[in-house]
Amino acid sequence: MNRLEDVRNIVDKLLDRMMDRVEMRCGFVHLYGVSATAVLIARTRGLDEEIAAVAGMLHDLVSYETGDPTHHGLRSAARARHILRSTKSFSDEEIDTICSAITHHSEKDVVHGPFEELLKDADVLQHDIYNPAIDAHPRHRERRERLRRSLQAPS
Numbered sequence: 052m053n054r055l056e057d058v059r060n061i062v063d064k065l066l067d068r069m070m071d072r073v074e075m076r077c078g079f080v081h082l083y084g085v086s087a088t089a090v091l092i093a094r095t096r097g098l099d100e101e102i103a104a105v106a107g108m109l110h111d112l113v114s115y116e117t118g119d120p121t122h123h124g125l126r127s128a129a130r131a132r133h134i135l136r137s138t139k140s141f142s143d144e145e146i147d148t149i150c151s152a153i154t155h156h157s158e159k160d161v162v163h164g165p166f167e168e169l170l171k172d173a174d175v176l177q178h179d180i181y182n183p184a185i186d187a188h189p190r191h192r193e194r195r196e197r198l199r200r201s202l203q204a205p206s
């Protein structure tokens with residue numbers, strides 16, 4: 052077992068409690084999807100892949116747990132801090148990095164630091180690769196187009 056798997060086991064147990072099967076599926080797909088996408092982006096940017104993966108796993112957790120997306124960045128960050136402290140395997144600095152990325156991940160039209168931007172990009176890219184036929188939220192379109200261009204094959 053390692054730290055990322057510890058976090059994934061905690062998230063699995065929390066999502067397993069959800070009564071709505073469709074929302075539960077969305078939770079698993081999106082949180083694991085953003086986590087994997089965050090690793091991919093971290094690899095291209097020379098950022099810590101494990102920290103990126105953990106941030107992805109926890110970034111929307113409160114929305115799925117409560118069904119209420121209000122201020123979910125801030126609320127999921129508080130939830131993440133509690134979960135990460137409970138594992139006793141993350142430093143305060145790592146927890147601050149993860150929680151800052153989660154806090155700001157919905158502010159897609161503002162530019163923050165490397166991990167905040169990584170999580171925003173992973174969030175947008177996961178939605179895009181889950182179903183490219185679904186249009187992006189208007190505030191996410193510019194970011195999605197930039198990400199798509201960065202993945203284009205060289206001509």
Ligand SMILES: [Fe+2]
Nearest residue numbers: 085110111174
């Ligand atoms: Fe998300």
